Amino acid sequence: MMTAEAITNAGVLDLAEMSVRDANATLQAATEGAFTLRNPGGRHALACGLMHPVSVTVEGHAGYYCGGMNKEAEITIRGNAGTGVAENIMSGIVRVTGDASQSAGATGHGGLVVIEGNASARCGISMKGVDIVVGGNVGHMSAFMAQAGNLVVLGDAGEDLGDSIYEARLFVRGSVKRLGTDCIEKEMRPEHVAIVAGLLDRAGLFADPSEFRRYGSARRLYNFKIDNVGSY
């Protein structure tokens, strides 16, 4: 039986042989090194709460909240990720090579989340400074109440993109089915092209930054006005 004590700063953690608790305890205690999580089997809360610059590769599909509240670690999920991947990420990188379920990168404060495939509904909901790059499409209500950070979508966006958005920046290359309340298209200036180029580079995804359109807050709902009652 594999135990947390047997592994220090590198190694293979096989979830067919050890509990999620032991695996997470090992990863949370490690200050450096590279780890592989084998047989994730869609288990929840894998590699969450990491605090140091370790590298973790999840070999397969992960359940809910993989990489949640990550700080400094670089986590790669070689497969699909369930709800809330990298939720409330503070720093570091969480990458999903497949698709992500709803609420990817939710409330993230910093760091980078890369979804190479599609992300479902509410991607980047209430984001607070995280950068999210999605290789495919994002579902409805993505960037709902998004406060800060950048969401870059290489594909299309679903209904109500950026509903009730604050100061986050949204960049979409494809179509937007419908913008949410108080979200408008804005001019794509050179500095924005540079932001997209930099994020694509960090994400390792390829697209022409000039093909993206920018969306953000109209700031009409920042202070309550009765004339906006139809928007509430």
Add this chain to the structure above:
Amino acid sequence: MTEQPRIPRTVPVKSATFDDYTLSEIRRAAATGLYDIRGGGAKRHLPHFDDLLFLGASMSRYPLEGYREKCGTEVVIGARNAKNPITLRTPITIAGMSFGSLSAQAKEALGRGANAAGTSTTTGDGGMTPEERESSNTLVYQLLPSRYGMNPDHLRMADAIEVVVGQGAKPGGGGMLLGQKITERVAEMRTLPQGIDQRSACRHPDWTGPDDLEIKIQELREITGWRVPIYIKVGASRPYYDVALAVKAGADAVVLDGMQGGTAATQHVFIEHVGIPTLAAIRPAVQALKDLDMHRKVQLIVSGGIRNGADVAKALALGADAVSIGTAALVALGDNDPALEAEYQKLGTTAGAYDDWHEGNDPAGITTQDPRLAARLDPVAAGRRLANYLNVMTLELQTIARACGKSHVLNLEPEDLVALTVESAAMAGVPLAGTNWIPGQG
């Protein structure tokens, strides 16, 4: 010329439906086009703990000596799953109130008072401040839909985590902090522009039901090493099902907040017309715990209108393990003090009625972010007042428990209670005084 006989007139009658308050609210709404926002909880008359009485000892019950025989008040919260459950010297805790809604001085005073009395304080919508952590020996960290300021370091610094699903003043509603109180520091903690109205989400961003919440709690436990208790706070609306689902989701404790529970700022119509009274919520909540064989294993913390030791005793007798106070704690600090009447008059209100906490003009320096006003509150003196108040309530609680023959306050039971009204008897599930009749039970 003959004098006309004087015809007697009836006195003018004002409508009970369209009373003075209602008329003034219609005029205010017509003039402004805005709904009325205020702080505090439901102000209307509701069935409450005053409608219950303790029976006390008698021929068939044996009391304890008032000042000699021990009556325990210690409670342990969170032993179901947490490695480090919380032990409190008194079952009266301080409810969640944010830095932002309250001044830093008020938050410090709450911590000081709670420490002295041996109980816990709770953060609020806006994250944990260093001063708050420093001034509170036992601090409960709230996980709210907004996730303002949420970070794993604070999560690990907390002594317990409270997942806030709802609040008694506004079940189904999100938080609200208007622009006047979004100062530079508050804005920074919440990652929001300064001076804008901040309307928090009412739904959590990454889970949508009890099945998801069970997994969310697993994540929180993984991040904190299964060390600290996890509470779930619900506004009182469907307490039987909400408590059962909270237990199913893995809660170590359930916080049940009735409609008298205060809020920093919410629409008046929401506060007064959504949710149920605290008294009506306890019995079904306790029944849910009993049906699941979880009573006293998952602790029930009741809040909303707790004012004195008798209220605490009645809540415990109905099956709660602890209570939480918010509004009463603010009053102990100095809120609505008649000594400030002249200043309340300038604000168009009067001491005892001041509830425009969202406007940030609190002359007591409590519900404000104005440095000039906040500096009026001495955290040491205010903390001392809160400690005194908590100690008095604990003594009152013990007094009643001893009179009922209980050597620990958690030994109080429904059998110790009767009700003064049919309504309260039905809600609390105790007999109408002088009868053995419990409405709804035959």
